Amino acid sequence: NAGVTQTPKFRILKIGQSMTLQCTQDMNHNYMYWYRQDPGMGLKLIYYSVGAGITDKGEVPNGYNVSRSTTEDFPLRLELAAPSQTSVYFCASSYPWDRLNTEAFFGQGTRLTVV
Template identity: 90%
Template sequence: NAGVTQTPKFRILKIGQSMTLQCAQDMNHNYMYWYRQDPGMGLKLIYYSVGAGITDKGEVPNGYNVSRSTTEDFPLRLELAAPSQTSVYFCASETSGGFSSNEQFFGPGTRLTVL
């Protein structure tokens, strides 16, 4: 299993540009998450999904959109990039149901800089 994969690893955007951060998992997990990590801070939840076709906002959703058309993929879309979106973005997945222990498996992260 590849686990959770993210692309790209690094990206520089200009203010106002848009991009999509890709995330995929091959563990058949229903729950998937997007977090951002600002310098010197812990991770904050942007969006999450409990299954294909179902998404919901986390703590810091402004400026982002997500979709979940399949169990495997959970892309994060940035529209009109702003310097405040400079951060490291992590995708994570988790199994669900009565045996879940909340253990989340993280991707390697995408470092995004908006200039």
């Protein structure tokens, strides 16, 4: 049972480079989320999706883009990497209508350093 899988686990980018963080889930969850975690700041929501073809901005969307062409995949795109995007990125998925089992499942994270 894979759950939520993120790739890569680690990445170093140079300023101005671009990359895509991959996220896939095998639980058939409609809802998917991207968070970033900075030391002492908790997790902040970047983007979320309530189903294939539907995405919306979270609290800190600037500098990022997302797409959701399938239920399983929710990639996060950084177009012009900046040092401020150095962070740990977590993807999560959930199925909120099942009240007894509603919870968010998280991937292992991608540690990104922009130099």
